[in-house]
Amino acid sequence: MVLSTAEKSYIYDSLAGENSTRTDSRKNNEFRPLKAVCSFVPNCNGSSRVYNPDGIECITSVKAKVIRTKELSDLINVDVDVEGQRDNSTLCLSLSAMIQRALVNNFDFEVLRLTDKYYFQLYVDILVLSVPGDFKNSSYTLYSLLSLISMGTYLALKSAKLPLLTSTTNDREIEEEPSFADDWELATDLIPAESKFQPMLIFVVGLVGSNVLVDPSLDEEEVLESGLCIGYCQGNIVAPIQSVALSTADGKAFNRKLLTKALETVKQIGQPVVEALESILNTEVDEYGSFF
Amino acid sequence: MSRLELYSPEGLRVDGRRWNELRRFECQINTHPNAADGSSYVQQGNSKVLCLVKGPMEHGANLAAGTKLDPNGPVLSLNINYPPFASNERKKRPKNDRRLQEISIILKRCFMKTIVLKNYSRTAIDINLxxxxxxxxxxxxxxxxITLALIDAGISLYDYVSAVSVGLYDQTPLLDMNALEENDLSFVTIGVVGDSDKLNLTLCEDKLPLDKLERLISLGIEGCHRLKELMDLQVRVAGGQLQERQ
Structure with missing residues (x-):
């Protein structure tokens, strides 16, 4: 929505004050409702679909391939495609780069290891299906997609299945290519249930006045002073912690106390979000069912 | 896989169907009520396609600068999104892939004959696949x-267009080919208007003997009529739900 100066100042004042009121009457640390399903694309190892009620939808797929390499940072490739944006647009490139770097930095490469020479390489393809119609003439940017995309990636990685390895792994120096069982019924999880490792999540928070807003909506983004993206992994705050431009309008500098407050907020909401995502993973999906 | 294994002497195909059987067909409409004016999801066997329609509207978001709106009918713009994970082997396609561009031209031509043009002068309709x-x-x-999504968007059509591919194995026509069969056999895709025998869409990218073409098309038409029934059923279910809500 394109906001007038009066509307902007009204929204700003109601957000910045002591008892802030958000435009959709959420609490400061409350998400908008999200829906998600996973494992619905049969020819991918893992897949997920996350969408929120204003129509923004993100489909993520994980495909695995066996390669021979020593370079661990090659093992994860992320590709973001936003509807109506060119592949080489700044938005697509910076979203892919941020997600890729964040995943590589916080990944347990042991789950991808087959032998000392062979690894699984993961391709994470992210498709943002529809962007709001007024995107072109409004001042918000779509960097807030980061949080939606990271949840999609989390679900796709956690739901990914790999074929059962049948060749021996006793001799890790082994030269031969690993071989796998043909039966998909025997497939194992990419991230085993007993493993402590969890993929990382990125949260986008908005800073306004002395308040930290979780999951800012599009009209809130237009008045925020600044935006931050904060990584969360297994109960801890991890890189990236950086500011993102949520709006093309001029931002302001923020108090550094606010940064600590933002980190605290993310630490608080991280666990409930992870639990919610886990419960989605545990819901059975019928391959021919109605997930749309 | 050898070409000979595609149709067994007992008359079974690789996925266990007979020559005149369709794959499992599932469809849904109004899947994305908030993202677009009309939306649909179609599943034919293991192929899954989503379609979002925006319009009719005065300005198309995808309309290239300088494109004039047409006083005699809508301007259709078609955008095909073929992500790298869709095929079995991961493969990145450029946005201006020539085959996809050709397909979008064929679809545009087909639907310009199906939409009631006079109702939509000076408008734009965006179709996103x-x-x-x-x-x-x-x-x-x-x-x-596209047919289902246009219906969902409330755009007036003369009738359904249902399409299916038909291939030829030696002397036997095969209905609704899967990827394995498409790789090795020549085939033609046809789109039929409603319950009639009128074709609104034909595409053949391989060589086919002319004397077999008639048999292929008549088998295809039968398949299309069946698909139309299934689509119509789903539209009526969705319409019934809509009525209940009001």
Missing amino acids: TVLAMDGGLLACFCNA
Whole structure:
């Protein structure tokens, strides 16, 4: 929505004050409702679909391939495609780069290891299906997609299945290519249930006045002073912690106390979000069912 | 896989169907009520396609600068999204892939004959197709998905256009080919208007003997009529739900 100066100042004042009121009457640390399903694309190892009620939808797929390499940072490739944006647009490139770097930095490469020479390489393809119609003439940017995309990636990685390895792994120096069982019924999880490792999540928070807003909506983004993206992994705050431009309008500098407050907020909401995502993973999906 | 294994002497195909059987067909409409004016999801066997329609509207978001709106009918713009994960082997396609561009021109021509043009002068209709998984029948899936999404958007059509691919194995026509069969056999995709025998869409990218073409098309028409019934059923279910809500 394109906001007038009066509307902007009204929204700003109601957000910045002591008892802030958000435009959709959420609490400061409350998400908008999200829906998600996973494992619905049969020819991918893992897949997920996350969408929120204003129509923004993100489909993520994980495909695995066996390669021979020593370079661990090659093992994860992320590709973001936003509807109506060119592949080489700044938005697509910076979203892919941020997600890729964040995943590589916080990944347990042991789950991808087959032998000392062979690894699984993961391709994470992210498709943002529809962007709001007024995107072109409004001042918000779509960097807030980061949080939606990271949840999609989390679900796709956690739901990914790999074929059962049948060749021996006793001799890790082994030269031969690993071989796998043909039966998909025997497939194992990419991230085993007993493993402590969890993929990382990125949260986008908005800073306004002395308040930290979780999951800012599009009209809130237009008045925020600044935006931050904060990584969360297994109960801890991890890189990236950086500011993102949520709006093309001029931002302001923020108090550094606010940064600590933002980190605290993310630490608080991280666990409930992870639990919610886990419960989605545990819901059975019928391959021919109605997930749309 | 050898070409000979595609149709066994007992008359069974690789996926266990007979020559005149369709794959499992599932469709849904109004899947994305908040993202677009009309939306649909079509699943033919393991092929899955999503279609979002925006319009009719005065300005198309995808309309290239300088494109004039047409006083005699809508300007259709078609955008095909074929993500790298859709095929079995991951493969990145450029946005201006020539085959996809050709397919979008064929679909545009087909639907300009199907939409009641006089109702939509000086408007734009944006059609956005997304392939989630592809196992043969690309054009057929697109055509069925667009028909359903246009119906959902409330755009007046003369009738359904249902499409299916038909291939030829030696002397036997095979209905609704999957990717394995498409790789090795020549085939033609046809789109039929409603319950008539009128074809609004034909595409043949391989060589086919002319004397067999008639048999292929008549088998295809039968398949299309069946698909139309299934689509109509789903539209009526969705319409019934809509009525209940009011």
